[in-house]
Amino acid sequence: MKRRLFTIIGVTTGAVGAVVLAPVALTMAGFTSAGIAAGSLGASMMSSAAIANGGGVAAGSLVAVLQSAGAAGLTAGATAAVAAVGGAAGAVIGGAVDLFSRSKRRPSDGDDDDDDDGDDDGEGTEMNLLENKELMPK
Structure with missing residues:
Protein backbone atom coordinates (compact mmCIF):
# COMPACT_ATOMS: atom_id res chain seq x y z
CA MET A 1 0.00 0.00 0.00
CA LYS A 2 1.31 3.44 -0.86
CA ARG A 3 2.53 5.79 1.80
CA ARG A 4 0.05 8.35 3.11
CA LEU A 5 -2.96 6.56 1.62
CA PHE A 6 -4.75 6.48 4.98
CA THR A 7 -4.02 10.20 5.43
CA ILE A 8 -5.72 11.00 2.11
CA ILE A 9 -8.66 8.77 2.98
CA GLY A 10 -8.86 10.41 6.43
CA VAL A 11 -8.90 13.96 5.01
CA THR A 12 -11.62 13.12 2.51
CA THR A 13 -13.77 11.17 4.94
CA GLY A 14 -13.34 13.75 7.69
CA ALA A 15 -14.27 16.70 5.47
CA VAL A 16 -17.31 15.05 3.89
CA GLY A 17 -18.44 13.48 7.15
CA ALA A 18 -18.24 16.75 9.06
CA VAL A 19 -20.28 18.61 6.43
CA VAL A 20 -22.93 15.88 6.32
CA LEU A 21 -23.15 15.43 10.09
CA ALA A 22 -23.06 19.11 11.14
CA PRO A 23 -26.82 19.66 10.62
CA VAL A 24 -27.53 16.41 12.47
CA ALA A 25 -25.38 17.54 15.39
CA LEU A 26 -27.12 20.92 15.52
CA THR A 27 -30.53 19.24 15.60
CA MET A 28 -29.44 16.83 18.33
CA ALA A 29 -28.17 19.78 20.38
CA GLY A 30 -31.61 21.37 20.13
CA PHE A 31 -31.04 23.98 17.41
CA THR A 32 -33.90 23.08 15.06
CA SER A 33 -35.64 24.85 12.18
CA ALA A 34 -38.64 25.44 14.48
CA GLY A 35 -36.50 27.11 17.16
CA ILE A 36 -34.60 25.90 20.20
CA ALA A 37 -36.05 22.66 21.56
CA ALA A 38 -37.22 22.75 25.18
CA GLY A 39 -35.04 20.86 27.64
CA GLY A 54 -29.60 40.77 31.43
CA GLY A 55 -32.52 38.90 29.87
CA GLY A 56 -31.74 38.72 26.15
CA VAL A 57 -29.45 36.78 23.86
CA ALA A 58 -26.91 39.03 22.14
CA ALA A 59 -26.84 39.09 18.35
CA GLY A 60 -23.74 37.33 17.05
CA SER A 61 -23.32 35.24 20.19
CA LEU A 62 -22.64 31.52 19.96
CA VAL A 63 -26.27 30.71 20.74
CA ALA A 64 -27.51 33.09 18.03
CA VAL A 65 -25.09 31.73 15.42
CA LEU A 66 -25.97 28.10 16.22
CA GLN A 67 -29.69 28.84 16.13
CA SER A 68 -29.30 30.56 12.77
CA ALA A 69 -27.39 27.56 11.40
CA GLY A 70 -29.99 25.18 12.82
CA ALA A 71 -32.88 27.13 11.32
CA ALA A 72 -31.50 28.05 7.90
CA GLY A 73 -28.58 25.66 7.40
CA LEU A 74 -24.89 26.36 7.14
CA THR A 75 -23.64 29.20 4.96
CA ALA A 76 -20.95 28.56 2.35
CA GLY A 77 -18.29 29.97 4.68
CA ALA A 78 -19.48 27.87 7.59
CA THR A 79 -19.57 24.77 5.38
CA ALA A 80 -15.98 25.44 4.29
CA ALA A 81 -14.89 25.91 7.91
CA VAL A 82 -16.63 22.71 9.03
CA ALA A 83 -15.04 20.81 6.13
CA ALA A 84 -11.59 22.20 7.01
CA VAL A 85 -11.88 21.17 10.65
CA GLY A 86 -13.21 17.73 9.69
CA GLY A 87 -10.45 17.29 7.12
CA ALA A 88 -7.80 18.26 9.64
CA ALA A 89 -9.15 15.79 12.18
CA GLY A 90 -9.26 13.10 9.49
CA ALA A 91 -5.67 13.91 8.50
CA VAL A 92 -4.48 13.43 12.07
CA ILE A 93 -6.28 10.10 12.42
CA GLY A 94 -5.23 8.89 8.95
CA GLY A 95 -1.64 9.99 9.55
CA ALA A 96 -1.55 8.04 12.80
CA VAL A 97 -2.86 4.95 10.99
CA ASP A 98 -0.20 5.41 8.29
CA LEU A 99 2.51 5.77 10.91
CA PHE A 100 1.48 2.69 12.86
CA SER A 101 0.92 0.55 9.77
CA ARG A 102 4.35 1.49 8.43
CA SER A 103 6.07 0.71 11.72
CA LYS A 104 4.55 -2.79 11.86
CA ARG A 105 5.67 -3.77 8.34
CA ARG A 106 8.92 -5.57 7.72
CA PRO A 107 11.13 -4.47 4.81
CA SER A 108 10.90 -8.00 3.34
CA ASP A 109 7.14 -7.66 2.75
CA GLY A 110 7.78 -6.57 -0.84
CA ASP A 111 5.87 -3.35 -0.23
CA ASP A 112 6.85 -0.15 -2.02
CA ASP A 113 9.10 1.72 0.39
CA ASP A 114 9.03 4.95 -1.69
CA ASP A 115 12.64 5.89 -0.92
CA ASP A 116 12.86 7.42 -4.44
CA ASP A 117 16.59 6.84 -4.81
CA GLY A 118 16.12 4.83 -7.99
CA ASP A 119 17.59 1.57 -6.78
CA ASP A 120 15.95 -1.45 -5.27
CA ASP A 121 18.80 -2.59 -3.06
CA GLY A 122 16.85 -2.21 0.18
CA GLU A 123 18.96 0.70 1.43
CA GLY A 124 17.39 3.86 2.79
CA THR A 125 18.01 7.37 1.54
CA GLU A 126 21.13 7.99 3.63
CA MET A 127 24.31 8.76 1.70
CA ASN A 128 27.84 7.90 2.63
CA LEU A 129 29.46 11.30 2.12
CA LEU A 130 32.99 9.98 2.71
CA GLU A 131 32.80 7.68 -0.33
CA ASN A 132 31.17 10.24 -2.60
CA LYS A 133 34.01 12.78 -3.06
CA GLU A 134 32.06 15.07 -5.38
CA LEU A 135 29.69 16.03 -2.57
CA MET A 136 32.55 17.03 -0.27
CA PRO A 137 33.33 20.79 -0.16
CA LYS A 138 36.82 21.81 -1.32
Whole structure:
Protein backbone atom coordinates (compact mmCIF):
# COMPACT_ATOMS: atom_id res chain seq x y z
CA MET A 1 0.00 0.00 0.00
CA LYS A 2 1.31 3.44 -0.86
CA ARG A 3 2.53 5.79 1.80
CA ARG A 4 0.05 8.35 3.11
CA LEU A 5 -2.96 6.56 1.62
CA PHE A 6 -4.75 6.48 4.98
CA THR A 7 -4.02 10.20 5.43
CA ILE A 8 -5.72 11.00 2.11
CA ILE A 9 -8.66 8.77 2.98
CA GLY A 10 -8.86 10.41 6.43
CA VAL A 11 -8.90 13.96 5.01
CA THR A 12 -11.62 13.12 2.51
CA THR A 13 -13.77 11.17 4.94
CA GLY A 14 -13.34 13.75 7.69
CA ALA A 15 -14.27 16.70 5.47
CA VAL A 16 -17.31 15.05 3.89
CA GLY A 17 -18.44 13.48 7.15
CA ALA A 18 -18.24 16.75 9.06
CA VAL A 19 -20.28 18.61 6.43
CA VAL A 20 -22.93 15.88 6.32
CA LEU A 21 -23.15 15.43 10.09
CA ALA A 22 -23.06 19.11 11.14
CA PRO A 23 -26.82 19.66 10.62
CA VAL A 24 -27.53 16.41 12.47
CA ALA A 25 -25.38 17.54 15.39
CA LEU A 26 -27.12 20.92 15.52
CA THR A 27 -30.53 19.24 15.60
CA MET A 28 -29.44 16.83 18.33
CA ALA A 29 -28.17 19.78 20.38
CA GLY A 30 -31.61 21.37 20.13
CA PHE A 31 -31.04 23.98 17.41
CA THR A 32 -33.90 23.08 15.06
CA SER A 33 -35.64 24.85 12.18
CA ALA A 34 -38.64 25.44 14.48
CA GLY A 35 -36.50 27.11 17.16
CA ILE A 36 -34.60 25.90 20.20
CA ALA A 37 -36.05 22.66 21.56
CA ALA A 38 -37.22 22.75 25.18
CA GLY A 39 -35.04 20.86 27.64
CA SER A 40 -32.13 20.55 25.21
CA LEU A 41 -28.51 21.67 25.38
CA GLY A 42 -29.48 24.61 23.19
CA ALA A 43 -32.14 25.67 25.70
CA SER A 44 -29.61 25.50 28.53
CA MET A 45 -27.14 27.57 26.52
CA MET A 46 -29.84 30.12 25.69
CA SER A 47 -30.86 30.39 29.34
CA SER A 48 -27.26 30.96 30.44
CA ALA A 49 -26.68 33.55 27.71
CA ALA A 50 -29.88 35.38 28.60
CA ILE A 51 -28.98 35.51 32.31
CA ALA A 52 -25.48 36.76 31.49
CA ASN A 53 -26.83 39.50 29.18
CA GLY A 54 -29.60 40.77 31.43
CA GLY A 55 -32.52 38.90 29.87
CA GLY A 56 -31.74 38.72 26.15
CA VAL A 57 -29.45 36.78 23.86
CA ALA A 58 -26.91 39.03 22.14
CA ALA A 59 -26.84 39.09 18.35
CA GLY A 60 -23.74 37.33 17.05
CA SER A 61 -23.32 35.24 20.19
CA LEU A 62 -22.64 31.52 19.96
CA VAL A 63 -26.27 30.71 20.74
CA ALA A 64 -27.51 33.09 18.03
CA VAL A 65 -25.09 31.73 15.42
CA LEU A 66 -25.97 28.10 16.22
CA GLN A 67 -29.69 28.84 16.13
CA SER A 68 -29.30 30.56 12.77
CA ALA A 69 -27.39 27.56 11.40
CA GLY A 70 -29.99 25.18 12.82
CA ALA A 71 -32.88 27.13 11.32
CA ALA A 72 -31.50 28.05 7.90
CA GLY A 73 -28.58 25.66 7.40
CA LEU A 74 -24.89 26.36 7.14
CA THR A 75 -23.64 29.20 4.96
CA ALA A 76 -20.95 28.56 2.35
CA GLY A 77 -18.29 29.97 4.68
CA ALA A 78 -19.48 27.87 7.59
CA THR A 79 -19.57 24.77 5.38
CA ALA A 80 -15.98 25.44 4.29
CA ALA A 81 -14.89 25.91 7.91
CA VAL A 82 -16.63 22.71 9.03
CA ALA A 83 -15.04 20.81 6.13
CA ALA A 84 -11.59 22.20 7.01
CA VAL A 85 -11.88 21.17 10.65
CA GLY A 86 -13.21 17.73 9.69
CA GLY A 87 -10.45 17.29 7.12
CA ALA A 88 -7.80 18.26 9.64
CA ALA A 89 -9.15 15.79 12.18
CA GLY A 90 -9.26 13.10 9.49
CA ALA A 91 -5.67 13.91 8.50
CA VAL A 92 -4.48 13.43 12.07
CA ILE A 93 -6.28 10.10 12.42
CA GLY A 94 -5.23 8.89 8.95
CA GLY A 95 -1.64 9.99 9.55
CA ALA A 96 -1.55 8.04 12.80
CA VAL A 97 -2.86 4.95 10.99
CA ASP A 98 -0.20 5.41 8.29
CA LEU A 99 2.51 5.77 10.91
CA PHE A 100 1.48 2.69 12.86
CA SER A 101 0.92 0.55 9.77
CA ARG A 102 4.35 1.49 8.43
CA SER A 103 6.07 0.71 11.72
CA LYS A 104 4.55 -2.79 11.86
CA ARG A 105 5.67 -3.77 8.34
CA ARG A 106 8.92 -5.57 7.72
CA PRO A 107 11.13 -4.47 4.81
CA SER A 108 10.90 -8.00 3.34
CA ASP A 109 7.14 -7.66 2.75
CA GLY A 110 7.78 -6.57 -0.84
CA ASP A 111 5.87 -3.35 -0.23
CA ASP A 112 6.85 -0.15 -2.02
CA ASP A 113 9.10 1.72 0.39
CA ASP A 114 9.03 4.95 -1.69
CA ASP A 115 12.64 5.89 -0.92
CA ASP A 116 12.86 7.42 -4.44
CA ASP A 117 16.59 6.84 -4.81
CA GLY A 118 16.12 4.83 -7.99
CA ASP A 119 17.59 1.57 -6.78
CA ASP A 120 15.95 -1.45 -5.27
CA ASP A 121 18.80 -2.59 -3.06
CA GLY A 122 16.85 -2.21 0.18
CA GLU A 123 18.96 0.70 1.43
CA GLY A 124 17.39 3.86 2.79
CA THR A 125 18.01 7.37 1.54
CA GLU A 126 21.13 7.99 3.63
CA MET A 127 24.31 8.76 1.70
CA ASN A 128 27.84 7.90 2.63
CA LEU A 129 29.46 11.30 2.12
CA LEU A 130 32.99 9.98 2.71
CA GLU A 131 32.80 7.68 -0.33
CA ASN A 132 31.17 10.24 -2.60
CA LYS A 133 34.01 12.78 -3.06
CA GLU A 134 32.06 15.07 -5.38
CA LEU A 135 29.69 16.03 -2.57
CA MET A 136 32.55 17.03 -0.27
CA PRO A 137 33.33 20.79 -0.16
CA LYS A 138 36.82 21.81 -1.32
